[in-house]
Amino acid sequence: MKQGILFAILLSVLACTKQEPKEELPTTAFPLKLENLEENRPMSAAMKRAFNNYEAPRLLDNELYSNFRYTQLEGLDYHGGDGTISRRDPSKIIFENGKYYVWYTYRNTPVAPRGFEKANDTIPSTDWDLAEIWYATSEDGFTWEEQGVAVPRPKKPMRGHRSVATADILKWKDSYYLYYQAFDAPSGKYNPEKDAYDICPVAMSKASSPDGPWEPIDKVVVPFGESDAWDWRVIHDPNPLVHDGKVYLYYKSGLDVRDANRKFWDVWGLVVADNPEGPFVKHPLSPVTNSGHETMIFPFREGVAALIGTDGIEHYTIQYAKDWVNFEIASVSQLFPTAAGVYCPDSFTDSKNADGITWGLSHFINAGNDWGNMYSILGRFDCDLSLSVDDPSLKQSNLLYPNDLYFSRGLSEDQKTRIKERIKNNK
Amino acid sequence: MKQGILFAILLSVLACTKQEPKEELPTTAFPLKLENLEENRPMSAAMKRAFNNYEAPRLLDNELYSNFRYTQLEGLDYHGGDGTISRRDPSKIIFENGKYYVWYTYRNTPVAPRGFEKANDTIPSTDWDLAEIWYATSEDGFTWEEQGVAVPRPKKPMRGHRSVATADILKWKDSYYLYYQAFDAPSGKYNPEKDAYDICPVAMSKASSPDGPWEPIDKVVVPFGESDAWDWRVIHDPNPLVHDGKVYLYYKSGLDVRDANRKFWDVWGLVVADNPEGPFVKHPLSPVTNSGHETMIFPFREGVAALIGTDGIEHYTIQYAKDWVNFEIASVSQLFPTAAGVYCPDSFTDSKNADGITWGLSHFINAGNDWGNMYSILGRFDCDLSLSVDDPSLKQSNLLYPNDLYFSRGLSEDQKTRIKERIKNNK
Numbered sequence: 116m117k118q119g120i121l122f123a124i125l126l127s128v129l130a131c132t133k134q135e136p137k138e139e140l141p142t143t144a145f146p147l148k149l150e151n152l153e154e155n156r157p158m159s160a161a162m163k164r165a166f167n168n169y170e171a172p173r174l175l176d177n178e179l180y181s182n183f184r185y186t187q188l189e190g191l192d193y194h195g196g197d198g199t200i201s202r203r204d205p206s207k208i209i210f211e212n213g214k215y216y217v218w219y220t221y222r223n224t225p226v227a228p229r230g231f232e233k234a235n236d237t238i239p240s241t242d243w244d245l246a247e248i249w250y251a252t253s254e255d256g257f258t259w260e261e262q263g264v265a266v267p268r269p270k271k272p273m274r275g276h277r278s279v280a281t282a283d284i285l286k287w288k289d290s291y292y293l294y295y296q297a298f299d300a301p302s303g304k305y306n307p308e309k310d311a312y313d314i315c316p317v318a319m320s321k322a323s324s325p326d327g328p329w330e331p332i333d334k335v336v337v338p339f340g341e342s343d344a345w346d347w348r349v350i351h352d353p354n355p356l357v358h359d360g361k362v363y364l365y366y367k368s369g370l371d372v373r374d375a376n377r378k379f380w381d382v383w384g385l386v387v388a389d390n391p392e393g394p395f396v397k398h399p400l401s402p403v404t405n406s407g408h409e410t411m412i413f414p415f416r417e418g419v420a421a422l423i424g425t426d427g428i429e430h431y432t433i434q435y436a437k438d439w440v441n442f443e444i445a446s447v448s449q450l451f452p453t454a455a456g457v458y459c460p461d462s463f464t465d466s467k468n469a470d471g472i473t474w475g476l477s478h479f480i481n482a483g484n485d486w487g488n489m490y491s492i493l494g495r496f497d498c499d500l501s502l503s504v505d506d507p508s509l510k511q512s513n514l515l516y517p518n519d520l521y522f523s524r525g526l527s528e529d530q531k532t533r534i535k536e537r538i539k540n541n542k
Numbered sequence: 543m544k545q546g547i548l549f550a551i552l553l554s555v556l557a558c559t560k561q562e563p564k565e566e567l568p569t570t571a572f573p574l575k576l577e578n579l580e581e582n583r584p585m586s587a588a589m590k591r592a593f594n595n596y597e598a599p600r601l602l603d604n605e606l607y608s609n610f611r612y613t614q615l616e617g618l619d620y621h622g623g624d625g626t627i628s629r630r631d632p633s634k635i636i637f638e639n640g641k642y643y644v645w646y647t648y649r650n651t652p653v654a655p656r657g658f659e660k661a662n663d664t665i666p667s668t669d670w671d672l673a674e675i676w677y678a679t680s681e682d683g684f685t686w687e688e689q690g691v692a693v694p695r696p697k698k699p700m701r702g703h704r705s706v707a708t709a710d711i712l713k714w715k716d717s718y719y720l721y722y723q724a725f726d727a728p729s730g731k732y733n734p735e736k737d738a739y740d741i742c743p744v745a746m747s748k749a750s751s752p753d754g755p756w757e758p759i760d761k762v763v764v765p766f767g768e769s770d771a772w773d774w775r776v777i778h779d780p781n782p783l784v785h786d787g788k789v790y791l792y793y794k795s796g797l798d799v800r801d802a803n804r805k806f807w808d809v810w811g812l813v814v815a816d817n818p819e820g821p822f823v824k825h826p827l828s829p830v831t832n833s834g835h836e837t838m839i840f841p842f843r844e845g846v847a848a849l850i851g852t853d854g855i856e857h858y859t860i861q862y863a864k865d866w867v868n869f870e871i872a873s874v875s876q877l878f879p880t881a882a883g884v885y886c887p888d889s890f891t892d893s894k895n896a897d898g899i900t901w902g903l904s905h906f907i908n909a910g911n912d913w914g915n916m917y918s919i920l921g922r923f924d925c926d927l928s929l930s931v932d933d934p935s936l937k938q939s940n941l942l943y944p945n946d947l948y949f950s951r952g953l954s955e956d957q958k959t960r961i962k963e964r965i966k967n968n969k
Contacts, residue, residue: 140826144771147798151770158827160868161856162809165832169855172832173799173807177855184957185948210968255965343578344571371574372600377940380600382589399567400585405592405599408940425940428596428604431858431874434588441587447858447874450948460969473964479945492945497953497961503969508954513804513835513852518906518919520947521612521877526924527935530611534924537900538682541637542887542930 175510179433179445181498182509189258198227198488201242204281205456205476205493214252216325220280221249227488231303240301242489243280266320266329273333274318285355285391286463291322292391294353311348337386337395345370346384354410357463358439362388365410381408381426403440406430409454414461414469424451452477452496471501602937606860606872608925609936616685625654625915628669631708632883632903632920641679643752645692647707648676654915658730667728669916670707693747693756700760701745712782712818713890718749719818721780738775764813764822772797773811781837784890785866789815792837808835808853830867833857836881841888841896851878879904879923898928
């Protein structure tokens with residue numbers, strides 16, 4: 116009977132030994148043509164990634180890789196580029212009444228931004244101070260007709276009486292909702308409590324037509340986190356989509372990391388609500404990205420895709436989350452649009468096979484190339500992040516930049532000094 | 543006794559149940575400060591990567607992340623930029639006799655490249671046709687003194703009688719070895735057997751001083767693969783390092799994938815030899831990268847780091863292989879040097895704690911901005927991929943590019959037509 120016990124133990128131990136195939140070395144060379152690649156061939160870590168981590172080993176076949184092409188817009192005036200008129204942070208673009216609609220941060224001030232110290236009731240501190248939400252329409256996406264204000268600054272003490280900025284749009288049933296940042300003080304004013312400079316709760320307005328009128332809803336739609344939570348300081352760039360019959364709203368906030376480059380580690384959070392007006396519940400796995408400045412995100416296939424532009428360890432990547440929460444790197448790209456608003460026909464359709472995007476608008480800061488007259492312009496970008504488009508010319512990974520661009524990024528005096536020191540020390 | 547058996551089975555089954563913690567949702571918000579992050583907190587996939595896949599969640603702390611700064615070199619003449627003189631594909635840089643040494647592809651021809659059809663004994667087909675390996679020295683790395691030819695084109699029928707190009711250097715014991723591409727026909731001549739245009743076995747020369755004289759060794763040092771192997775067509779950019787008392791030589795070849803962008807999928811292979819003259823044995827896990835054009839690679843810590851520049855699904859990444867074979871993504875960067883030769887003091891020291899790199903030389907093609915007078919220049923890049931340097935200004939991830947650069951990448955007529963069509967079809 117002892118044997119019986121031993122046998123039983125042996126059996127069960129055998130039954131649970133790990134089945135992972137032991138990593139062996141291949142006995143033949145990697146084939147010249149992929150069709151000759153044997154299944155289960157042992158591969159280097161990088162080649163395994165090529166076949167397992169991406170849609171396809173060739174960028175040409177990767178629906179979530181694209182270059183970006185850029186075009187100046189027609190129809191928007193910037194007062195000679197003197198910095199008094201600025202347009203930035205475009206919303207998603209929607210197609211209604213036979214036209215494309217976009218909302219954006221519009222600033223029209225007597226002078227360009229002068230910083231917080233010099234700001235007053237008419238002088239803006241930053242490019243997004245003393246701003247309103249305006250909108251424009253277009254029939255071709257290249258020439259835009261400004262329609263005027265959608266959300267003006269409300270009267271004191273309503274939220275946003277100093278500035279309303281960085282709007283995004285949601286279409287829900289037959290209503291339209293604009294989510295935006297509502298400033299009660301000039302952007303750039305230091306807030307010692309939050310140790311932050313850009314205090315702006317997310318407010319919203321509602322309309323039954325994209326042409327308005329917009330009725331403000333005077334409450335904080337997306338609550339700040341508690342004082343020890345990552346998103347306690349700011350809630351920026353609210354970006355609403357529809358998924359599983361709910362509103363999925365992504366936003367940017369930042370951990371306090373005292374980075375020498377930037378004090379805060381920008382990442383994106385996710386809140387979910389049954390209705391546009393909330394209550395919005397924070398997804399417990401937030402932050403859902405580890406990088407990224409302005410939120411650029413759109414439904415793709417059954418999941419959601421994100422353009423992770425500047426800032427962070429995975430900046431300049433395009434990512435995909437099948438479950439809308441857990442993002443994986445789909446590709447690495449370059450020359451990303453900044454603060455893009457995408458035209459995504461499936462933003463609100465709750466499709467389980469979203470087509471993706473082929474274009475949108477982004478902003479270009481310091482359009483005057485003079486920080487003294489700082490202003491931003493809107494421009495158009497085109498790409499192939501769409502299942503229904505197949506444009507090989509947008510799948511290249513060997514873009515040639517002008518040589519001058521490289522040499523325009525020279526060494527600082529500190530760096531030159533360090534280099535001399537290292538040579539002295541034979542390093 | 544039956545109980546005994548059951549108990550034993552139960553025990554052993556319990557003993558081998560997977561210990562992985564079941565994925566639960568956190569009950570608290572992610573903290574504002576990292577020091578308050580609880581161990582084993584459930585995190586989103588992206589945040590898990592931030593802490594597990596990289597040196598550090600902040601780029602500032604990532605020794606394998608850097609921006610690149612560029613500086614024009616002094617001391618090298620290009621005959622007014624008429625395309626008759628070209629310098630490209632710099633080797634690694636070594637420090638000997640109180641000077642930095644670099645070898646490179648030098649072309650001095652009556653006219654600029656004219657393509658294969660027009661090429662003859664004096665007219666080059668490509669920028670690296672009718673070339674020799676020349677070298678220059680420098681005391682500061684910015685001003686270079688050309689020393690003349692190191693490896694001239696040998697007489698027929700010796701390998702490389704048409705052109706010798708793309709050299710790299712190895713110091714082994716008290717000898718110096720140059721590995722380079724040896725052309726017997728004009729680059730660009732179609733080779734139907736290999737279905738390739740750049741047939742150039744890896745040849746080598748040996749010297750007892752970096753100033754030569756260089757004695758050619760007339761044999762193929764790195765053999766091509768068999769006709770069904772991934773590296774059957776070409777062996778480019780041989781790049782030798784010393785590891786574990788052996789020569790580790792990385793090179794570029796390409797799978798046949800008939801990509802609409804490029805016919806071949808460029809990846810890197812690894813060969814290992816006990817001695818510089820070989821025989822070189824191909825590592826069975828080759829290809830060891832899944833992307834990358836010219837090989838840019840250097841010892842780092844106990845492993846080896848690679849700059850994956852243009853081309854491929856992981857282009858514009860910096861990667862690290864602790865075992866010199868299995869590369870993982872260490873960071874994503876931008877504006878990479880092209881065909882860089884790095885100054886890495888540990889290239890040949892077999893150090894198990896290599897410091898990395900802070901500078902090197904790279905080439906800039908089409909320096910005349912005129913494909914009719916095509917030539918290349920050498921320039922310097924600086925970076926912080928070094929354990930002994932800490933330069934926060936080189937760890938930024940929010941580089942601002944000139945707006946003109948974006949708009950210089952406009953739409954093609956085909957793309958404009960497609961966009962109009964999609965609007966018609968309400969897409």
